[in-house]
Amino acid sequence: MSQTxxxxxxxxxxxxxxxIIVSFxxxxxxxxxxxxxxxxxxxxxAEFSLAIAIQNLFxxxxxxxxxxxxxxxxxxxxxxxxxxxxxxxxxxxxLAVSPTAHQLYETLVGFGIAGTGFxxxxxxxxxxxxxxxxxxxxxxxTAAGSAGQVFGAPLAEWLLGMMSWQNVFLLFAAAVLAxxxxxxxxxxxxxxxxxxxxxxLGAILGKAFRDPxxxxxxxxxxSCGYQLAFITAHFPALVTxxxxxxxxxxxxxxxxxxxxxxxxxxxxSLIGLxxxxxxxxxxxxxxxxxxxxxxxxxxxxxxLAAAIFIALPITPTSVLVFSVVMGALWLATVPLTSGLVAxxxxxxxxxxxxxxxxxxxxxxxxxxxxxxxxxxxxxGDYTMVWWVGVGIGAFSAIVHLPVKEIPLxxxxxxxxx
Numbered sequence: 001m002s003q004t005x006x007x008x009x010x011x012x013x014x015x016x017x018x019x020i021i022v023s024f025x026x027x028x029x030x031x032x033x034x035x036x037x038x039x040x041x042x043x044x045x046a047e048f049s050l051a052i053a054i055q056n057l058f059x060x061x062x063x064x065x066x067x068x069x070x071x072x073x074x075x076x077x078x079x080x081x082x083x084x085x086x087x088x089x090x091x092x093x094x095l096a097v098s099p100t101a102h103q104l105y106e107t108l109v110g111f112g113i114a115g116t117g118f119x120x121x122x123x124x125x126x127x128x129x130x131x132x133x134x135x136x137x138x139x140x141x142t143a144a145g146s147a148g149q150v151f152g153a154p155l156a157e158w159l160l161g162m163m164s165w166q167n168v169f170l171l172f173a174a175a176v177l178a179x180x181x182x183x184x185x186x187x188x189x190x191x192x193x194x195x196x197x198x199x200x201l202g203a204i205l206g207k208a209f210r211d212p213x214x215x216x217x218x219x220x221x222x223s224c225g226y227q228l229a230f231i232t233a234h235f236p237a238l239v240t241x242x243x244x245x246x247x248x249x250x251x252x253x254x255x256x257x258x259x260x261x262x263x264x265x266x267x268x269s270l271i272g273l274x275x276x277x278x279x280x281x282x283x284x285x286x287x288x289x290x291x292x293x294x295x296x297x298x299x300x301x302x303x304l305a306a307a308i309f310i311a312l313p314i315t316p317t318s319v320l321v322f323s324v325v326m327g328a329l330w331l332a333t334v335p336l337t338s339g340l341v342a343x344x345x346x347x348x349x350x351x352x353x354x355x356x357x358x359x360x361x362x363x364x365x366x367x368x369x370x371x372x373x374x375x376x377x378x379x380g381d382y383t384m385v386w387w388v389g390v391g392i393g394a395f396s397a398i399v400h401l402p403v404k405e406i407p408l409x410x411x412x413x414x415x416x417x
Contacts, residue, residue, distance in 0.1 A: 012128040013137055015185035016121040017144035019079065022179045023086070023116040024145040025152030026172045028272065030055070031236045032156040032265055036165050037102075045237075047099035049373020051106045052233045053366045056225070058110030060362020063119040066111075067351030075124045076183045082115010083180055087173040094169035116176065118142065119358055122338050123351030124186060132287070134342065138335035139283020146279060146331055149272025153236065157265040204349050213403045214353075217340060218360045220295065223396040224333050225364030227302060227389050231271070231326070234372040236264030238382045244315045252316055263316060267323045274327025282332035291340045292403040298329050298336075299397035303390055305329070310386045344407055364392070 030052050038048050062082075070078035089108030096102045114120075122138055129137040159168045208214040240261045246252050257263050285294055309322040341354045368389065375385045 008129075008133045008136060008140075010128060011185040012187065013125055013140060015182040016125050016141050017147075018182045019116050019179045020118070020121050020141060020144040021148040022175050023113060023148065025148030025155065026086075026090075026176065027113055027117075028149040028152040028232055028268060029156035029172075031233045031268065032153050032160070033165055033168075034233065034237050035240070035261075036160060040165075041097065041099075043099055044373075044377050046370070046373035046377045048102065049233065049376075050370050051099070051102040052229075053368075053370035053373075054103050055106035055110040055113070056229050056362050056365035056369055058107045059113045059117070060110075060225075060359040060365065062111040062114030063117075063358040063362070064352050064355030066115045067119050067123060067349075067353075067355035070120050070123060070351050071349060075120060076186055078115055078120055079183060079186070080180060082112050082117075082120070083176050084112075086112020086116055086176045088112075090169045090173035090176070094166040094173075112176070114355075116179070118145065118334060118338070119351055119355040122334075122354065126338065126342055126350055127347050135286040135335060135339050136280075136283045138338055139280050139286070142283075142331050142334040143276045143279040145334075146272040146275035146327075149275070150269050152272075153265045153268035157262070204345060204353070207408055208345055208353055208356075211344075211404075211408065213344065213405075214357075216399050216403050217337065218357050220299075220396045220399045221333070221337055221357050221361040222364040223299065223389070223392040224337075225361035225366075226368035226392050227306070227364075228330065228368075229362075229365030230368030230372050230385065230389060232268065233369045234376070234382060235267060236261070239264035239267055239314075239319055242314050242381060243319055244313065246316050250316075260316075263319060267319055270320065270323040271327035271330055274324045275330035275332070278328035278330060278332045279335060281328075283335045286336050286339050290405055291336045291343070292400045292405050295333055295336050295340075296397050296400045298332050299393050299400070301329050302326065303393035303397060306386065306393065307390045310383060310390075340403070340405065344405070346407070 034045070034048055034052075037043070038045055066078050066082060069081070085108050089105050089110075089112050092105040092108065093102060096105055118141075122141055125137050125141045126134055156168060159171065163171075240259075240263075243260045243263065246258060246260065246263065248258065252258075252263065257266055282294065282298070305322060305325045309318060312318060337357065338350070338354050341357060342350045345353050368385075371388065372382060372385045376382055
């Protein structure tokens with residue numbers, strides 16, 4: 001009975017949101033550094049793209065590792081470790097003067113994001129939430145990532161107008177360490193069932209790996225990572241170079257957005273702003289409708305939005321419309337996917353199980369960021385890599401449909417009945 005009376009807004013949720021906001025504000029800003037760093041060192045676009053791609057890959061590699069660490073040594077210790085690694089990666093990146101150095105140090109940044117991002121935080125929030133609040137709690141924590149994205153890219157653009165990109169990295173490192181002040185609030189009660197507590201990690205992993213539904217969820221999350229990471233890393237540059245000019249007497253210019261470079265940074269912010277509402281709506285709907293069908297619908301929406309955007313002339317208006325539409329669908333997949341994992345496989349090892357699924361997300365992210373830079377260098381624009389993302393999005397819309405949205409335990413009971 002006590003679980004059913006757990007309030008939606010708890011200290012655990014508030015603290016988790018603060019950590020995610022800062023972590024994701026910094027992560028979402030890396031696309032803004034694409035042109036300044038490549039210009040300063042005269043690097044091909046693919047070099048810095050590979051650094052961001054490596055960051056995304058090691059974020060994915062680190063996610064199940066930090067999920068397992070949190071379940072073994074405690075959530076807060078895992079977050080502290082993640083923040084220290086994150087800050088170290090940013091500091092070292094500020095000193096790098098070669099592509100190889102940047103790419104090496106982004107492995108640390110990727111691990112740091114894993115330790116301060118969705119995998120660990122959503123598992124804590126999920127365990128601290130009651131059954132009726134869990135989907136919405138996960139949505140609020142996910143929306144915090146979007147809130148960070150709202151100001152992350154514009155903040156980086158603003159700071160670059162006052163200081164070097166190296167100093168911006170150092171400032172971001174200090175911000176990551178400052179989030180550790182809220183960790184005393186992150187004390188989550190153990191809400192797993194007795195059966196889940198008695199089950200070993202190896203046993204639940206074996207069950208999940210043998211379940212076709214887990215494989216389908218793993219495969220389906222790939223396109224989410226591809227689309228999100230490609231847009232985060234390359235959309236500011238795409239808008240800067242491929243968008244039509246801004247009318248100096250128009251509304252955007254009157255708001256201070258006078259260049260396509262500024263529009264590119266604002267577009268990332270707008271995506272994050274729209275996603276706050278989209279993610280919260282996904283959490284609300286996830287308590288009432290099938291999560292797998294909601295996920296399939298989100299991927300259909302993304303696929304159509306991306307196809308229409310690239311097929312039409314790119315204008316400031318189309319950039320704004322696309323940013324709002326894609327933003328509404330941006331991280332809406334995260335509370336639904338994490339909630340689906342928790343619903344089917346239980347709460348005890350949610351961090352590890354979701355972390356493994358998230359690795360697929362980050363494999364897609366690696367491919368999207370790296371391929372974006374590689375094909376840009378080959379063809380001079382982003383058109384081809386964008387269409388690859390459209391095809392992968394359609395695949396994810398289809399692959400979620402056969403998922404069995406029934407807890408493993410209840411499946412066994414139904415088989416015996």
